Amino acid sequence: MAEELRIVLRNYGKIDPLNIDSYIALGGYKALEKARGMDQKGLIEEIKQSGLRGRGGAGFNCGQKWQFAYMAPAEQKYVVCNADEGEPGTYKDRLIMQNDPQSLIEGMAICGYAIGANQGYIYCRGEYPYVVEVLNQAIAQAKDKGVLGDFDIEVRMGAGAYVCGEETALIESIEGKRGEPRFKPPFPPAQGLWQKPTIVNNVETFANIPVIVDKGAEWFAAIGAPAYPGTKVFTLTGDINNKTFFEVPTNTTIREIIYKLGGGIPGDRKFKAVQIGGTSGAFIPEAQLDTPVAFDAMAAIGATLGSGAVFVLDDSRDIVDVVTRIAGFFEHESCGKCAPCREGTMRTAALMEKIEAGEGANDDIALLEKLGRVMSYSCLCGLGQAAPTPVLSTIKHFKADYNAKLL
Amino acid sequence: MDYQGIIAKYKDVPGGIIEAYHAVQKELSYLPEEVIVEAAKIFNMPVAEAYGVATFYSYLSVEPRGKNIIRICESAPCHIAGAAEVIAALERELGIIMGETTSDGKFTLEYTECVGQCQSTPVITINGKPYAGVSPAQIAAILAEYR
Numbered sequence: 043m044a045e046e047l048r049i050v051l052r053n054y055g056k057i058d059p060l061n062i063d064s065y066i067a068l069g070g071y072k073a074l075e076k077a078r079g080m081d082q083k084g085l086i087e088e089i090k091q092s093g094l095r096g097r098g099g100a101g102f103n104c105g106q107k108w109q110f111a112y113m114a115p116a117e118q119k120y121v122v123c124n125a126d127e128g129e130p131g132t133y134k135d136r137l138i139m140q141n142d143p144q145s146l147i148e149g150m151a152i153c154g155y156a157i158g159a160n161q162g163y164i165y166c167r168g169e170y171p172y173v174v175e176v177l178n179q180a181i182a183q184a185k186d187k188g189v190l191g192d193f194d195i196e197v198r199m200g201a202g203a204y205v206c207g208e209e210t211a212l213i214e215s216i217e218g219k220r221g222e223p224r225f226k227p228p229f230p231p232a233q234g235l236w237q238k239p240t241i242v243n244n245v246e247t248f249a250n251i252p253v254i255v256d257k258g259a260e261w262f263a264a265i266g267a268p269a270y271p272g273t274k275v276f277t278l279t280g281d282i283n284n285k286t287f288f289e290v291p292t293n294t295t296i297r298e299i300i301y302k303l304g305g306g307i308p309g310d311r312k313f314k315a316v317q318i319g320g321t322s323g324a325f326i327p328e329a330q331l332d333t334p335v336a337f338d339a340m341a342a343i344g345a346t347l348g349s350g351a352v353f354v355l356d357d358s359r360d361i362v363d364v365v366t367r368i369a370g371f372f373e374h375e376s377c378g379k380c381a382p383c384r385e386g387t388m389r390t391a392a393l394m395e396k397i398e399a400g401e402g403a404n405d406d407i408a409l410l411e412k413l414g415r416v417m418s419y420s421c422l423c424g425l426g427q428a429a430p431t432p433v434l435s436t437i438k439h440f441k442a443d444y445n446a447k448l449l
Numbered sequence: 450m451d452y453q454g455i456i457a458k459y460k461d462v463p464g465g466i467i468e469a470y471h472a473v474q475k476e477l478s479y480l481p482e483e484v485i486v487e488a489a490k491i492f493n494m495p496v497a498e499a500y501g502v503a504t505f506y507s508y509l510s511v512e513p514r515g516k517n518i519i520r521i522c523e524s525a526p527c528h529i530a531g532a533a534e535v536i537a538a539l540e541r542e543l544g545i546i547m548g549e550t551t552s553d554g555k556f557t558l559e560y561t562e563c564v565g566q567c568q569s570t571p572v573i574t575i576n577g578k579p580y581a582g583v584s585p586a587q588i589a590a591i592l593a594e595y596r
Binding site: 127128129130131132133136167168169170171172198199200201202203204215216217218219220221222236277279280281285286287317321351353355359364367368370371374375377 | 562
């Protein structure tokens with residue numbers, strides 16, 4: 043193990059992203075042609091059998107989701123790509139879009155054929171205006187070549203709202219509204235964009251599709267962890283020697299990512315904690331580093347795979363300082379629609395600041411734990427539900443850091 | 450500036466108000482009240498709703514801002530990499546504090562959350578263009594490109 047395996051980044055550095063011919067020369071758009079020769083049900087079954095699960099964080103079976111949208115009766119359906127990569131420490135979707143935009147476009151077109159949609163949208167975050175330009179050029183080239191048939195794609199640019207990574211908030215934003223999550227159900231495959239059946243998948247999920255269609259479900263299902271097959275792209279930040287990205291099979295362990303691929307901790311410092319999946323992920327201590335990164339293995343230790351961000355802290359770092367900053371992030375990014383999140387993120391940030399300032403007491407820790415529990419089950423969307431995770435996981439595993447600052 | 454003309458281009462784009470706001474901001478750096486009133490008319494919604502959209506998103510502003518918008522990432526990976534020292538250098542170099550605009554209207558300093566350039570931290574962006582792995586010592590030279 044601990045070998046890189048590039049599936050979604052298969053063309054990284056091998057093609058000219060702004061020239062569709064170089065993508066086609068490496069077999070690009072053959073999968074779309076093959077998919078269009080299959081019947082829709084058979085194609086969806088193939089994706090289902092591959093075991094591909096969403097790479098955006100929720101980990102839902104991709105083919106299953108497509109089947110819901112396929113079965114929903116409607117004249118108009120939509121394919122939406124979630125390119126609102128907002129988890130701090132994550133840039134995998136940018137890598138895919140900047141270096142191999144046609145893989146994403148081909149994946150979306152295959153989805154369009156499977157569910158019966160002729161219109162796609164890529165919702166790209168406002169922080170990536172230069173990626174929007176690459177995508178627009180790539181789409182124009184694909185249309186000129188005629189490879190997309192009657193499938194059309196439009197790029198919409200976000201405007202700096204983390205919550206728009208939540209799929210119904212993203213849909214609201216494409217509709218030109220405030221990006222506030224909707225009540226669910228109905229889920230997007232039944233009623234999504236403009237109330238029509240809609241598939242929302244992550245960039246990395248779509249980039250897997252052409253390869254799966256090309257090489258078959260069995261091939262894909264045999265890679266990595268059986269319950270979450272395939273690969274995952276990780277981006278390494280913080281106190282780590284190789285601050286870069288890696289794509290590895292999903293049965294790779296956290297320790298292998300940090301020490302084999304990541305090259306370990308710089309200088310003569312020691313490992314203290316790693317936060318995986320982005321800023322809403324749990325902080326993981328040394329004792330749990332042999333956990334495989336696959337979705338369910340991470341869930342079993344109360345952590346998440348999330349976006350694949352790997353944020354490493356060495357033993358010189360102050361956990362309370364870092365978590366206070368993270369609490370400030372959630373206070374800022376809460377959309378304000380539901381009270382548990384609006385008030386909860388604000389109170390969490392205030393309590394963390396109090397402790398960080400050396401003015402906190404044991405009661406404040408107890409309050410943080412209670413508040414976090416309430417938020418995790420009462421907030422409307424994933425943002426509020428996950429916001430307490432960094433706080434709760436550090437109180438659990440790094441209590442000494444908190445105790446050192448209490449009155 | 451012909452903001453009516455810019456907004457009108459997005460009239461037939463379903464949900465196009467955010468795209469129209471981006472296009473206006475590219476010229477003006479912010480969204481004046483008359484732009485919001487015009488957008489409400491074109492996209493057929495109450496002015497309150499058009500204002501609600503304009504004030505929801507961090508990258509849209511209803512307050513005047515400088516020609517060049519400098520954003521400093523304060524997310525955790527940049528935070529531990531010394532974002533605070535970069536902020537201090539920017540404030541010193543421009544003579545303003547975070548959230549303010551220089552009196553000549555050339556620069557505005559804003560916080561941002563992660564901009565996805567975490568291969569090298571801390572990160573700032575100027576008008577959306579990222580500068581990764583910046584140190585306080587580099588700030589003067591970077592700003593010189595925009596003075």
